[in-house]
Amino acid sequence: MGGLLTTHCSRLTKKMGLMTIRIALRALGRNKLRSFLTMLGIIIGVGAVIAMVAIGEGAKALVKAQIASLGTNVIVILPGSSVPGGVRTGFGGVRTLLDTDARAVMDEIPSVAFASPSLRSMQQVIVGNQNWATLVQGVSPEFQQIRDWQVEDGRFVTDGDLDSAAKVAVIGQTVADNLFGNEDPIDAVIRIRNIPFRVVGILQAKGQTGQGTDQDDTIMIPYTTMQKRVMRITWVQSIHVSVASAERMEEAQQQMTALLRQRHRIQTDQEDDFIIRNLSDIAQASSSTTQVMAILLGSIASISLLVGGIGIMNIMLVSVTERTREIGIRMAVGARSRDIMFQFIVEAMVMAAFGGALGILLGIGSSNLIHRFMEWPILVRPDIIGIALLVSGGVGIFFGFYPAQKAAHLDPIEALRYE
Amino acid sequence: MVQVDSLISIRNIEKVYHMGDIEVPALRGVNLDIHAGEFVAIMGASGSGKSTFMNILGCLDRPTRGNYFLEGQEVGSLSSDEWASIRNRKIGFVFQGFNLLSRTSALENVELPMMYNGLHGKDRRQHALESLALVSLGDRLHHMPNQLSGGQQQRVAVARALVNHPSLILADEPTGNLDSKTSAEIMELFQALNRREGLTIVLVTHEADVAAYAERQIHFRDGLITSDERK
Numbered sequence: 049m050g051g052l053l054t055t056h057c058s059r060l061t062k063k064m065g066l067m068t069i070r071i072a073l074r075a076l077g078r079n080k081l082r083s084f085l086t087m088l089g090i091i092i093g094v095g096a097v098i099a100m101v102a103i104g105e106g107a108k109a110l111v112k113a114q115i116a117s118l119g120t121n122v123i124v125i126l127p128g129s130s131v132p133g134g135v136r137t138g139f140g141g142v143r144t145l146l147d148t149d150a151r152a153v154m155d156e157i158p159s160v161a162f163a164s165p166s167l168r169s170m171q172q173v174i175v176g177n178q179n180w181a182t183l184v185q186g187v188s189p190e191f192q193q194i195r196d197w198q199v200e201d202g203r204f205v206t207d208g209d210l211d212s213a214a215k216v217a218v219i220g221q222t223v224a225d226n227l228f229g230n231e232d233p234i235d236a237v238i239r240i241r242n243i244p245f246r247v248v249g250i251l252q253a254k255g256q257t258g259q260g261t262d263q264d265d266t267i268m269i270p271y272t273t274m275q276k277r278v279m280r281i282t283w284v285q286s287i288h289v290s291v292a293s294a295e296r297m298e299e300a301q302q303q304m305t306a307l308l309r310q311r312h313r314i315q316t317d318q319e320d321d322f323i324i325r326n327l328s329d330i331a332q333a334s335s336s337t338t339q340v341m342a343i344l345l346g347s348i349a350s351i352s353l354l355v356g357g358i359g360i361m362n363i364m365l366v367s368v369t370e371r372t373r374e375i376g377i378r379m380a381v382g383a384r385s386r387d388i389m390f391q392f393i394v395e396a397m398v399m400a401a402f403g404g405a406l407g408i409l410l411g412i413g414s415s416n417l418i419h420r421f422m423e424w425p426i427l428v429r430p431d432i433i434g435i436a437l438l439v440s441g442g443v444g445i446f447f448g449f450y451p452a453q454k455a456a457h458l459d460p461i462e463a464l465r466y467e
Numbered sequence: 468m469v470q471v472d473s474l475i476s477i478r479n480i481e482k483v484y485h486m487g488d489i490e491v492p493a494l495r496g497v498n499l500d501i502h503a504g505e506f507v508a509i510m511g512a513s514g515s516g517k518s519t520f521m522n523i524l525g526c527l528d529r530p531t532r533g534n535y536f537l538e539g540q541e542v543g544s545l546s547s548d549e550w551a552s553i554r555n556r557k558i559g560f561v562f563q564g565f566n567l568l569s570r571t572s573a574l575e576n577v578e579l580p581m582m583y584n585g586l587h588g589k590d591r592r593q594h595a596l597e598s599l600a601l602v603s604l605g606d607r608l609h610h611m612p613n614q615l616s617g618g619q620q621q622r623v624a625v626a627r628a629l630v631n632h633p634s635l636i637l638a639d640e641p642t643g644n645l646d647s648k649t650s651a652e653i654m655e656l657f658q659a660l661n662r663r664e665g666l667t668i669v670l671v672t673h674e675a676d677v678a679a680y681a682e683r684q685i686h687f688r689d690g691l692i693t694s695d696e697r698k
Contacts, residue, residue, distance in 0.1 A: 067582065078570060373566070374568055376566070377566045377567075377568060377579075378579070378583075379551065379554075380525075380527070380554060380560050380566070381554065381555060381560070381579055381580040381583065381627065382551050382552065382554045382555020382556070382580055382583040382584065382631075383551060383582075383583050384547070384548045384551040384552075384583070385547065385548070385551075386548075387551075387582075387583055460527050461522055461527050461528060464562065464566065
């Protein structure tokens with residue numbers, strides 16, 4: 049019995065709700081210009097937020113992609129600075145970081161998936177009558193996995209190349225384009241510091257980093273060749289490490305510190321002679337920047353919605369006064385206070401939600417225009433659209449509440465007499 | 468005692484308004500019984516208390532003291548939501564100024580009371596059409612109030628008052644805004660509804676020729692009933 053009554057009531061309320069929305073739409077339709085101007089606050093607010101968030105998210109997605117292109121879960125070990133005679137060198141001032149450290153890190157630390165020594169040097173590269181200055185990197189075969197960098201043609205550096213310090217090179221897209229044009233670079237000979245190298249592979253294009261550096265403007269050779277023939281040094285400039293999973297980053301970092309301190313025979317009271325850099329720290333720094341941006345956008349959004357909401361409240365108060373007689377009539381024919389309240393709140397909510405919907409269209413439209421004409425990356429997130437709609441509806445309810453309450457508490461006798 | 472067969476039983480109703488510190492008595496102990504099917508005219512000068520009495524009868528205003536029984540139920544002390552429900556189901560109002568919703572068709576105006584009692588769609592339309600037929604306005608369904616003459620507007624208002632089959636029609640100066648010919652038409656409509664449909668009608672007026680249509684005339688003066696005559 050009770051259940052039956054409840055279902056009946058809920059069905060009734062649902063129908064009532066639909067009808068009230070229809071009545072609200074009609075009431076708003078009677079004052080089209082006024083309703084539109086009132087909604088404009090919400091439209092502009094929501095539109096601006098959608099567009100700004102789309103631009104912000106686009107930028108964030110771009111940065112994310114760039115960071116991901118550096119490899120996931122990557123840690124870089126750099127030599128520390130030394131203080132010879134009170135003059136501090138920069139990073140790399142000490143020469144204690146060796147290729148054997150890289151081997152040990154990979155073999156002895158279970159959370160480490162790959163490790164590769166890395167040496168880098170800018171060199172003028174010559175092919176026939178062409179020449180090009182580019183970054184030459186000495187790496188091990190593991191570097192490919194760490195950076196997640198496929199070869200487009202040919203092969204990468206192999207362990208055999210390392211053992212024999214082979215004069216082979218894997219070249220990036222930019223280098224291939226500039227030195228070879230349309231010719232096939234495979235098996236061609238390039239000269240680095242006058243040493244002939246055979247091109248054995250071409251790397252896939254990877255694009256620019258967040259700082260605008262062209263990652264494809266590079267040549268990779270075995271690090272042993274780099275040490276012995278190009279740079280003539282025995283140490284390495286850095287070790288790139290990739291950790292098995294993001295959760296084990298902390299663990300891997302601690303174990304690497306312990307292992308390297310032991311290998312470098314550093315006493316407990318001495319400082320590390322190496323520095324461990326976590327690329328996800330950089331990612332975090334960039335995400336905290338975007339967070340500040342998000343907070344900024346959020347406050348602009350709340351202010352514009354607040355202003356829009358006040359506009360709605362203002363117009364609803366005018367509307368309640370104008371329609372005092374209508375309210376009186378409705379009460380006389382049996383509307384309860386809550387029916388009147390509901391009617392006006394729905395009206396405010398419909399106005400705000402409608403404004404929100406138009407604002408979403410405006411926001412999507414303007415972000416597409418920005419994308420087309422300014423070529424900024426944009427990303428319209430569907431959840432933001434949902435939130436915008438909900439929030440603007442909520443603004444309607446919040447700012448419609450007081451006028452609706454005022455309407456609901458009118459005295460029917462007074463209201464009927466109102467001229 | 469309450470008479471069981473009375474539609475309305477008013478017992479010692481008093482109403483006092485407060486104007487600042489001054490108490491202004493509007494009704495000073497009114498007793499009245501109205502039976503189902505009666506056509507009653509309430510007359511009196513302005514300030515006689517007849518409007519206050521109408522508001523109390525219409526469950527729009529609370530008596531300061533006394534009891535109001537409608538169909539045997541004491542309604543003076545009910546909550547405002549319960550009043551809304553009584554106004555919806557048991558009372559139909561007709562006002563001097565018609566009080567139709569503007570820019571709303573005749574049919575929708577008549578449907579309005581059914582918005583608040585859960586009648587839907589076809590039933591609602593059906594009742595509204597029947598009601599408009601009773602007042603001979605079946606051909607003006609989709610006209611807006613401003614496209615109708617005063618007499619036609621008042622007919623729409625009567626149709627709206629009838630639509631929920633109330634036990635009581637309260638008409639407050641229903642001919643006040645109409646010329647004499649249209650007034651006569653509206654009064655004949657009330658008379659016909661009273662005789663044919665057995666509707667109980669309570670009419671407030673200060674015009675003797677309008678009151679003459681009623682079977683019973685009650686005069687108010689200074690918050691008291693001074694005469695109660697049946698034809």
